[in-house]
Amino acid sequence: MKITQFITLFLLSSFLGLNTLSAQSQLIEKVEGNPEKLILNYEKWKLPNGLTLIIHEDHSDPIVSVVVTYHVGSAREEIGKSGFAHFFEHMMFEGSTNVGDKEHFRIVNEAGGDMNGNTERDRTNYYENVPSNYLETALWLEADRMGFLLDSVTKAKFEIQRATVKNEKAQNVENQPYAMAFVEVLNQILYPSGHPYSWPVIGYVDDLNRVTVDDLKSFFLRWYGPNNAVLSIAGDVNSKEVVALVEKYFGSIKPCPDVPRMKVSVPILATNQYANYVDNVYFPMTIMTYPTVPQYHRDEPAIDLLGDMIGSGNNSLIYKNFIKSEKAIQASAYHESSELAGELQVIVATYPEFEYSEISKGFNETEKQILATFDEFEKAGITDEALQRAKTARETQTIDMITSVDGKAYMFATWQTFLNKPYNFSDEMDRYNKVTKEDIIRVFNKYIKGKSAAIVNVYPKDPMSNSKDSVKSVNPYANVKIAANPEMTNLKYDRPVDNFDRSKQPAPASPKTPVVPNYYSKTFDNGLKIIGTQATEAPKVVMIFSLRGGKYVFNFEDKKTGLAELTSAMMNEGTEKSTTEEISAKLEKLGSEIYFYTEGDKTNIRLTSLSKNIDATLAILEEKLLHPGFIEADFKRTKKAALEGLMHEKKVAEAIADKLFDNILYGNTVHGSYASEKTMKKLSLDDVKNYYKEYYSPKVCNLVVVSDIPENELVPKLDFLKKWSGKDVSLQPFTAFVDIPKTQIYLAHKDDAAQSVISIGHGGLPYDATGEYFKSKVANFPLGGAFNSRLNLNLREAKGYTYGIRSAFQGTEYPGPFFVYASVKLSATDSSITEIMKELNNYTSSGISTEELAFTKNSILNNEALKYETPEQKASFLSQILRYNLSKDFTQTQSSILKEMSKSDADAIIKKNIHPDKMIILVVGNRYMLKDKLEKLGYGKVKEVDLD
Amino acid sequence: MRKAILIIILFLPLLAIGQSNNVQSAANALGYYEKGTSADPKDFELENAKKYIDLSAENESTANNAKMWYYRAKIYQALHNNKRLKTLDAYASEKAVISFINCLKTDSKKMYSDECKSLVWLAGINVYDDAIQFAQKNEFNTAMRYYNLLFEVFPLDADDNLKRNNITPELVEKSIAYTALKANDPATAKANFQKLIDKNFNDPKIYVNMAKISLEEKDTAAAIKYVEKGKAIFEDNTTLITLEMNIYLAQGKTDVLINKLSESIESNPDNELLFFNRGMMYESKKNFDSAAVDYRKALEINPDHLDANYNLGVMYFNEAASMANAANSLKNNDEFAKAKEKFDKKFKDAAPYLEEALRVNNQKTEDEQMMYTATLNSLKQLYVRTGEMEKYAKIKALLEK
Known part of the structure; x- marks a missing residue:
């Protein structure tokens, strides 16, 4: 591109004197809260060293969340140096000049808090959630590792963390079914060679093996400066005090070199790109991914909703064409955008119904069916109701974020890092509420219809193969010659100079008394026990029913382990008067959830609802709890999924360990039993009906209610539960553990x-x-x-x-x-x-x-x-x-x-x-x-x- | 004579048997080779197999024999896949594919057809890979021959195995087009790019290439047509946007370009490049106010846009410099003071943009390096003017470095 350059010389004029730099932080924005409109209060400050500080006051609980977000993730890495950002995240917990090795964890734990870090493609976050009297401690810790880390980075610590990171990859990627396909294989074909998203956040092992201490130190010096960070604080704090503390602890830290904005880089796929990957899995899986738009692009909300409508929930076409038709155990579609690009993904894990030699035909079929589903979506058109359901789900998710201080701190940090303009939860809601049906059709045509995708086919291992090898990670850049990056050389550490003794850990302020919820309790005549509390932070209702029973209502010899789980799965299906899809549609329209699941000796029912929709949601609960459908077709599908799920669990080390440990510990008793294909195959719909009749009883049920609706308004809404009748239920007693005479x-x-x-x-x-x-x-x-x-x-x-x-x-x-x-x-x-x-x-x-x-x-x-x-x-x-x-x-x-x-x-x-x-x-x-x-x-x- | 004829007549079947023995010998040798191990690879058996099958292929009695073609396919496939013997025949993959195809054509008893169909796509992958190698070595005719051979394989691949290994007819057409460009054969390149356009192939480069070929053929109207077609699909593509701009600039049609950019901006209001380009067009027409609006809009979308920062900063700087030069000729002190106030403000307007241009310039290209030096020079003079001597000193030090 030709740039015209105009340079004109002129004579020097008079000397006007020097400007002086301000040493004070600047208030950039101040927003008063309006919770009803989802506008949360905040102040945004900028320190002279470039640090951005965001403060949100919330005095409902004596806690505070301190989040530091650095605008660096795996996308800032280079070829041959993958995994640096994540590796460095580990090093940030190894101590700094004034915080001893492992002390960060100890100090936060001792304060009663929790903390962690996580690295993504575009950012690395560190957070502490602590009692609010420990705010200064948390700031001292974060400032110390921002400004005083390098001298504590030793070779010994470095080597341990190298091993830990490799362990993390082995545990969470290499030893997990399907993980490698998502973490590595997909990105290698979706993104062109050299694209920052083409390598995994956790890195390739050979790159991790090659990295030196000095490499990591350079990485820190290049990217970890206050001018590349957002400090977001939410909770029981006073903003004036916060600013003073932040200036004290962070003000002297020097900035890193300027950090340019990343250039958006959405891949263009001219044709479908395939990868065929063999893994130790049971279900063949197809992962079809379309490149879309980066986050906060004007089309992002419409594509988010498009993904939800096509593939989320029981009313989606993906559900109908794959799960309901019993072709797949799992099928969904979802859209997510990152800073540089977005992905609309369809995932289908099919039942293994082809002979191994013909398995490619199965993948071809799945691909055709996904495309046929898109055609069907286009022909069916979009109803107002379907669009509203998708929007309501997003509304519910947004409200969920504001129920915790760490959720709020995280979102403010996100918006500042990627948008850098005034933004609030109301803006987030607006951009979804503004989406029209025409927008959905437009983005479907522009990004999906007839477009190319990256398609990973995950093959189970060939049963005839003798290979005992572990799942392999392949670094496509292994033979690339890595040139030195001038940006990463000649970086010098400029130690901050304080006017106070930073080596002293600040003492906590006086502790505030935790706000233990007041509660009410009732017992209905039918035995149902209720306990509840009013919580006004969010317009939301959470109800949890716990029915005691599970498998423990049976003798071991009954061989009915798995029946409780199967029954709760059936309770998630249709009712006497509504199909599964109809019930789901009603719930989605309200933004509510009612979900049955069995864990150990409990069957739980979890209900969530926006407070404004609680009456309608409770009506659906009544239908589901008191009038389940127990339809034969639903049972056939649910049982098949349960059986195939058991086959899948044989490939999951953690599942194998859980089952076998209990079996050895408790022996051949109901406590030590687990569902097997043999026992599951024998279970019938009558068994399920019987289980419901005998064991879904209010006499063994506890109900917990948390809501912003006061007791005198909420409890009468539960009167319908008085109609629920049931028997006494007795559980198998515990006799003894298996005797273990020696280890x-x-x-x-x-x-x-x-x-x-x-x-x-x-x-x-x-x-x-x-x-x-x-x-x-x-x-x-x-x-x-x-x-x-x-x-x-x-x-x-x-x-x-x-x-x-x-x-x-x-x-x-x-x-x-x-x-x-x-x-x-x-x-x-x-x-x-x-x-x-x-x-x-x-x-x-x-x-x-x-x-x-x-x-x-x-x-x-x-x-x-x-x-x-x-x-x-x-x-x-x-x-x-x-x-x-x-x-x-x-x-x-x-x-x-x-x-x-x-x-x-x-x-x-x-x-x-x-x-x-x-x-x-x-x-x-x-x-x-x-x-x-x-x-x-x-x-x-x-x-x-x-x-x- | 009768005796000779009798001998020949008696001998002919023996000859035929001899040739079919060659096929069998080739088959046997292949079998022994396949039993080899990494410790004992039995390469010599494969060499023997090649020798026997070549004899069979040359001989009329077996030249069109399905069994011969079958084994020829497998032998040449094995030859291609053997790193040590690959040099025995540089065209092994082609021969394998042709043999599979001919086997299917001649196999009336369907003894080999299923296996041929299950293997021909694998041979096709080898042909594609080799075609790329030939093109890289500038053996264009061979490369083209190989690419075109794949069109005979696609119909035989019922299970879409080639597609699932990322080899499609469109990819081959694209490869042919690019090879033709390299071989200075624009007609073939155009023909194949056009096929891709007709199939709505999702790649902006095909439109860029068609436009460039048209420009070389001095057909500007066609070039514009292709650019517009490409932009209709890839509205954010910087290469197409820049190409369009350069075409209109070369024609001196700045006003037309401004209108085109305005249309693009309407449908694509988040594209900073469009605003920047229009700003440049306004600046070239000395419409500095409109230029400034567009540059600022580009910066609103992307504050790190180097060129917009630089151009806006320089525009203000030059305006200020002109005003300063003009003021130097004023005799009246009051008038000079008023003029100074104005041009000082203009210098201050320039400062943040030039500073930002300096900050975001990674100096990765020669153009960017030149721009960096020019920015330093401008800032040096500007700081003297505004009296920011600490900043001046820093800039001076950078310039000396």
Whole structure:
């Protein structure tokens, strides 16, 4: 492009004097809130070093969320240097000049908060949610790692985190069915070579192996400056105080080099691009992706709604053509945009109905059917009702975001980073509300109809193949010569200069009393127990019904495990007077959800609704709960999905581990049973009807209600539930755990296991709120209940064996296990077991340390402030009270117990309830590589087990 | 003579048997080769197989024999796939495909047809890959021959295996078009680009290429037609937008271009390039006010637009410089003071845009490097004018560097 250049010389004029830079932050925007219109209050400030600060005040709970978003993700990386942004995210938790190694976790945990980071294509976020009296601590921590990180980056820490990142990839990508197709294969064909989205956020292993400490330091210096960051704070804060604290801690940090805006780069696919990928999966899967528009493009909302209408929910054509027709177990469509490009994706996991040699024909069929679905969508046209349903779903999602301070802080950070203009939740709603039917048709024609897509066909492994190899990641840039990037050279660290002593961790302010919800309770004559509270932060209703029963209503010999799940699946289908699609349409129109599911000994019904639509939603609940349809065609489809789902679970290491561990622990009792193809095949629709009749009873049902509607208005709306009648239900008693005379290793084989899943444990205690179970949970905290627990610091941080390890006591009304759980590097399976047992032995013999006890107390006591914020959290709290018949002040009793607990108390509990010499050690992994090594650990011959 | 004839007559069947023995020998040799392992690859068997099958192919009695074609296909396929023996025949993949096709044509008893159909697409992939290699080595005729061969394979691929390996008729037509361009054969290039246009092939480059070929043929009207067709589908494509601009500029039709850009802006109001281009056209007509509006609009959409920042900054700078030069000739102090106030303000208007142009310039191209130096020079003079000596010093240091 020719640019005209005009340069004119002229004579110097008089000297006018120097300008001075302002040292003060500038208020850029201030918005007063109007919650009814979804306008939330905020102030936007800019510091002289370029840091953008956004403050939203919310005094409903004594908590604060501090979010730092850096406008750098994998898209800023280069070929040959993939995974840097995510790797660096890990390094940001390894300490800085004034914050010791692992101290970040410890300080936040001890404050009772939670924290994490996550790296995406376009951004990296770090957050802390803490009691509001710890705001200054959180700011001190974030500022220290923004301005004072580099000197703490050592080779040792670097190597451990390199191993951890590789473990994370092995656990979350290589060892997960289908993950590689989404994370790597799809992007390689959708985006052209060299496109920033063509490599995975987590990176390629060879790039991770090649990176040096200096590479990462350069990455930090280039991108991690205040001028490339947004600090977003939401919660119980005062904005004037916040500005002063931010200026104090962040003001001296020097900016990084200027960060240009990324250039939007939407790929153009001239023809369909295919990739055929073999994975250790059961269902063949087609992933068809159309390139669309970047986020906040004027067409984005219309394409979002288009994706929802075509492929979300039981009224979509994708559901009808694939799931209802029993061609697929899962099928959906969805649109999502990132900063540089967007993707409308159709995913279909079909039942494996072709012979392996003919499987390509199956993929051809699926592709044709997807295209036929688009044709059908076009011919059918768009109704006002369908469009309104899609918009209502988006409205519900937007309202959900404002129920938590971290949701709000995150969204303000997002808008500032990518839009950099005044924006609020009302604007977000508006851009969807403005979409017309004509817009939907226009974007369909422009981006989908007749356009090319990237199509990944995920093949199950050939059953005739003898290959024992793990799923492979292939770096297409492996042989590319990497030229030095001048942007990343000659970067110098300019240490900030303070006028205060930053090395001192700030003391917290005086704690504020957590706002424990007030609640009301009632019991209807039919036995239904209700507990509820009013929560005014959002115009929303959350109701959770819990029916006690599950599989525990049966004897083991009845062989009916799986029936409870099948029944709850059928309760999600049609009713006596409405089909599944009709019911779904009614719910979608309201933006409501009613969902039945079974977990353990509970069948739950989760209802959510916008408050304005609660009456209509409850009418649908009445229809579903009291008049289920139990249609034969629905049953046939649901049972098929359940059966095929069991086949799929045989490929999922975590599912295998869960089932087998319980089976070994509880033996051949109903507690240890799991659904199998054999038992599932025998279940009939009559069984389902019978289960409903016998066990869906108000006599065993607890209902929790959280809503902005006051009690006197809400409870009368529940009167219809008085019509619900049912029998007494008795559950199988618990008899005993299987006796484990001495620690024994069990091994279950999984093909192509990239990692081993380890479950170690034995029988434990039933739940109690203030007795031995509670004290055991407290005592477990430093062992495996926190990030900086002994187990995690050893196996993840010191040895790099795992991405994460935890231990827990897990009891309900029934005694549950004590267990340790981790997914570890295949080659470190035996070493991991050695280390775990070493920690368990150590802990039981030496007990808790004084520092650990103090940390545990602080952590648990302070955490109470965070427990009552969202409707879901309030519901969880009330559910516990009702379920276990607790007093309102049980948390105060817990606090007293905790404060008084001594080291000897804790040690006694540990010795009494953790027995390393009588453990089940279950390993799910590659038996060919593991068996011999495991037998050398000194626990005798390994017992091989499997699900069949 | 009768004896000789008898001998010949007796001998002829033996000859035929001899040739079919060659086919069988080739088949046997192939079988032994396929049993080889990485430790013991038995390459010599494949060489033998080639020798026997070549003999069979040359001989009339077996030249049109389905079995011969079948084994010839498999042998040449194996030859192509063998890294050590590939150099024995540079056209192995072509011979494999032709053999599969001929086998299907001659296999009246359908003994080999199923297997041929299941393998011909694999051979087709090899042909496509080789065509690319030939084109890269400038062996254009061979490349074209290979590409065209694929059109005989597509109809035989009932399960769409070629498509699922990303080889489609459209891709081949595109490859032919680009190879033809490289081979200086615009007629073939045009013919194939046109096929793609007729099929609504989703690639803006085919329109760009057709426009460029038309310009080389001095057919500006056709060039404009292709650009407009391309822009109707790819309204954001910068190459098409720039090409259109250059065509009209070359014709001196600035007003027409301004109208075209205004039409494009109406349907595509988020495209900063359109505003920037129109701004440049206004500036070239000395309509500085309209130019400034458009440059600012471009910057509203993309604050990091280097050219818009630079052009707007320079436009204001030059305006200020002209005003300063004019003021220098004023004798009256009051008049000079008033004029100074105005041109000082104009310099200050220029400053943020020039500063931004400096900030976002990555200096990746020669043009950008030149622009960077020019921006530094302008800012140096500007800071002297506005008295920002600290900034002046920094700019001076950068210039000296």
